[in-house]
Amino acid sequence: MPYIRKSFAGAAALSMAVLMGSTSAHAIQVTGGASGQSLADTLFLNVPGLTVNSVTLSGFGDQFGTYTNQSGTYGLPSQGIVLSTGNVNDYSSGDNTQDGFTTAFGDEFEGGENPASAAQEGLLDPITGGGFDHFDVAQLTISFDVAEGIDSVTFFGTFGSEEFPEFVGSEFVDGFGLFVNGQNVAFVNDRPINIDHPDFLGAVPTDGDDGGIPDFPNDGPVFEVAAVNLVDDGGDGEVEPGPDPDPVTLEPGDPRLVLVTGTELDGVLAPDVNPVLRFDVPVSTGANVFDIIIADTSDHSLDSVIYLSSFLPTEVDLNDGGTEFTPLLPASQDEETGTFTFDLPETLDLEEVFFIDPPVAVGYTYEVTDAEFKTIVAPSLAVVPDSDGYTIEIDGQVFTLLPGGSLDVSGLGASEFVLTGIDEALLLDPANFLAFPLGVALQNLTQGTLPTLSQTPITVDVPSPVPLPAGLPLYIAGILGFLGLRRLTRA
Incomplete structure (x- = not known):
């Protein structure tokens, strides 16, 4: 039950908020309640050769939004869209105030926890390991046409969760999928994207109070930024950090720590300490269908979030200077x-x-x-x-x-x-x-x-x-x- 999970969420979680003092200049600004058309327009902004035909949302309005990122939180591009199993308005830049932040949709005492449909379960089961029920699903479906000469587009995003690290290895394995014409293309190092991914990162201090979000002085502990694989501690229902084969040890103030902090999220998927994920997506000339889906797994507690930047075709005019993807070249x-x-x-x-x-x-x-x-x-x-x-x-x-x-x-x-x-x-x-x-x-x-x-x-x-x-x-x-x-x- 969600309230039981919350009662021990702080016992093992070591939140990335310990470093937020160095990230106050960052500025992801989320605007929730975006319409489907607004999401599609933002995602396909300035993308020649792609024409949106229809857009469908499945979920609650506050699960969808747009963002601007003028100061580079997570190293993401300057604008895009946001989907969450909770309220996207909670995931602008700012302090990490809780290690178990949650917005639940639906009433579990009146018919369930906003359960996934059968079709959504079919998409989510391969991502989260199969056999689990899913709740608080946010799904964006865009039907679009592709002009001749474009066979792939490139996509950037950051996936993070409040489930990390205390529920890694449990049944609460929140996940995210990016489907093009029915095929999931969201993989990192050949693994689907969920909180059990070994490249999930948090700022884990080597000393200090692990009972909540510690408040360390500027000359405080050394941090390990690495994949935190968790193991069961022996039957009490909680899990503890397990040994990491190759931790990255960093002192406070190291800029790499800032790359995995910046919002309420306790952890982000960041292979090689890079939280910006890249997906090269194959598309076909003519009609295509694109589905973004994110869900809580096994209950509707502890939010997960996906930030997505605009698609870019493989053939664009480089030399206009308007974006970092289309810069002016030297004359x-x-x-x-x-x-x-x-x-x-x-x-x-x-x-x-x-x-x-x-x-x-x-x-x-x-x-x-x-x-x-x-x-x-x-x-x-x-x-x-x-x-x-x-x-x-x-x-x-x-x-x-x-x-x-x-x-x-x-x-x-x-x-x-x-x-x-x-x-x-x-x-x-x-x-x-x-x-x-x-x-x-x-x-x-x-x-x-x-x-x-x-x-x-x-x-x-x-x-x-x-x-x-x-x-x-x-x-x-x-x-x-x-x-x-x-x-x-x-x-």
């Missing part, structure tokens, strides 16, 4: 200094954030003439899987910029800044194309003069090209030949 490079120069279109609103994309290095010096920098936006983890974040230096002042994060520099009057901290592993062979799209907005533009924007790479010598790590987002497969003319590794 030229100085052979002597290595400096890249960008042609800024007159149609671009330079006082709003736009993205530029040079070849990858370990850092850059950015300069602008006839204007000043107002905002700097790091690429999200969906594009550049560099979880350590970056350092920005302006006139001797040093700032930390996390993946997807935004830095307001409007008060500094800066026409130049230096970004460092790009992982050396991103110095790739030119055949392995990986973008580093940085967003900037300008201010104090000289009237009647189009600014000149340039950046000079900071490089290191590497003995040989670094192989492309598995799973990096090589989006836009149809333009590799074009990019081959532009992507240069300076070593």
Whole structure:
């Protein structure tokens, strides 16, 4: 029964809220109660070649919403949709106030706990292990047409749960599925997405009070961020953390801790400490049906949440600067200094954030003439899987910029800044194309003069090209030949 589960939920859960003091600048903002059409429009925003025909929702209104993410919580892209087994309005950025947060729909004393339909059970059973009943189901079904020439789309999201870690290995195995034409495509390391996945992460302190959400001082304990596999402690109905074969030990303040914190959720699925999941989804020319489904398992307690960003087709125009997926490419490079120069279109609103994309290095010096920098936006983890974040230096002042994060520099009057901290592993062979799209907005533009924007790479010598790590987002497969003319590794 739900109230029994709540009574011991704090005994084993070590919530990620212990680190929320370092994440207050992050800003997922959820707006609940979205209509089906609004969800579809947000998910398919700026996606040429996909036409929505119909949308169906199954669930309660507060289980569906849209989000904006201007400051990069979880490293997610800047906008998308949210589905939850609870109330999506509870999962904006903020403190983790409880280790067992719940909104239940339906009345268990008057006919059940909002049970799944037979068709929904058929979708959910393979995800959660089979044999369990499911409740508080949120399902979004979109029928859409695909134009010729597009055979796949790319999707990014973050899945998290209040079930983690205390109910891993139990019957309360909440799960999420992404079905295209009846086939589930939501897998991470060949496993379906549920709270039993070994790549689920929480911030687990190695000391302190484990009876609730501990409050550690700034010089407090070391944390282990790793998959927390749980084992039964011997028959009292509770489970305890089991040994982890390869924990990642981090000190308080390490930016990687921030990547798995930021909302009420106690844990997120984050392989390689990257909570942004990528799904390359096959589609067929003509009619397609897309189902997103998430559910509580075995009861309707303890919420789970999926954040989803927009689909992107494999063939889009890179060179408009409007999103991190469609950045402006350099127009030229100085052979002597290595400096890249960008042609800024007159149609671009330079006082709003736009993205530029040079070849990858370990850092850059950015300069602008006839204007000043107002905002700097790091690429999200969906594009550049560099979880350590970056350092920005302006006139001797040093700032930390996390993946997807935004830095307001409007008060500094800066026409130049230096970004460092790009992982050396991103110095790739030119055949392995990986973008580093940085967003900037300008201010104090000289009237009647189009600014000149340039950046000079900071490089290191590497003995040989670094192989492309598995799973990096090589989006836009149809333009590799074009990019081959532009992507240069300076070593």
